[in-house]
Amino acid sequence: MIFPKNSQITLHQNYNKPTRAIAGFIFIVGLTLSTCALANTAKTPKKPKIWSGSAAFGYSSVTGTYPSLSLNSKAWIRWQYHRWENRARLSYNYTAASTSVYANRLVLQNQTRYYFKPKVHYVFGDIRYDRNPFDGYYYHLAEIIGEGNIISLNKTMSLDFQGGVGAQEDQPIGLKYQTNPAARLAVEYEWHLTRHATFREKVTALLSTANNNTYESVTSVQTRLYGPLSLQMSYTATYNELPVISYYKKLNTITTADLMYKF
DSSP states (O other): OOTTOSSSOOOOOOOHHHHHHHHHHHHHHHHHHHHHHTTTTTOOOOOOOOOEEEEEEEEEEESSSSSSEEEEEEEEEEEEEEEEEEEEEEEEEESSSSSEEEEEEEEEOOOOOEEEEETEEEEEEEEEEEEEEGTTTEEEEEEEEEEEEEESSSSEEEEEEEEEEEEEEETTTTTTEOOOEEEEEEEEEEEEEOOOOOEEEEEEEEETTTTTEEEEEEEEEEEEEEEEEEEEEEEEEEEOOOOOOOSSSSSEEEEEEEEEEEE
8 A cells, every 4th residue: 555755644554463364364264165165075965056156347436535436356255055154255446546545445254154044044153354544444353243134025025134243353544453342233135126137235333332333335236247247336335433533534435337257
């Protein structure tokens, strides 16, 4: 990450914490996937796909601290076996606000679920790492455990509710890193408009005892183009309550258009 000399954003001097967080994320995903691979060696009838995922690349527009145009990429992979399900995702944005001010936005997330009743009631463990200096943080790490319910509204619509508690660790720019108890609430609405088009809206609130609460809304529309190729349009709005420096905007948005390949 490079900033001009007169920039109000300072460089991060200690990468031990985020490096350890990324290493922990990779370890958890690797352990989960290796366990999944061993479980899949057992002979089972061919029903739903055990492995699925997608990779996407596109263009994005950013507003907030540094309005800009940027490149965007996303990937996710899902494994499900009997009552177990694991979802891992990666989101990366290269943001260039000028010739000398740029940043790499990175989100790593892994969530493991165990369903008491298939596709209805479940418990989960979730770990998420965010690196986004334009939101006013060097990094942000949340580890949550909780339970959720999926409600089928009709044949084409459903709601997925989640609630959990855990801890969050972050380092706002200009301050020391801190670890505090946290709670996470999330709801996702999914509407299958047609056989090949889907609308989704997901709202998440991460509440901390340090009062640096974070709210995120992700709205997306996805439609199949041909075979495994799809077009996805999405709008992400993130609001951070922590007023570190007036220079940083509390509200930042990303609008993306991605070409997606599903497998």
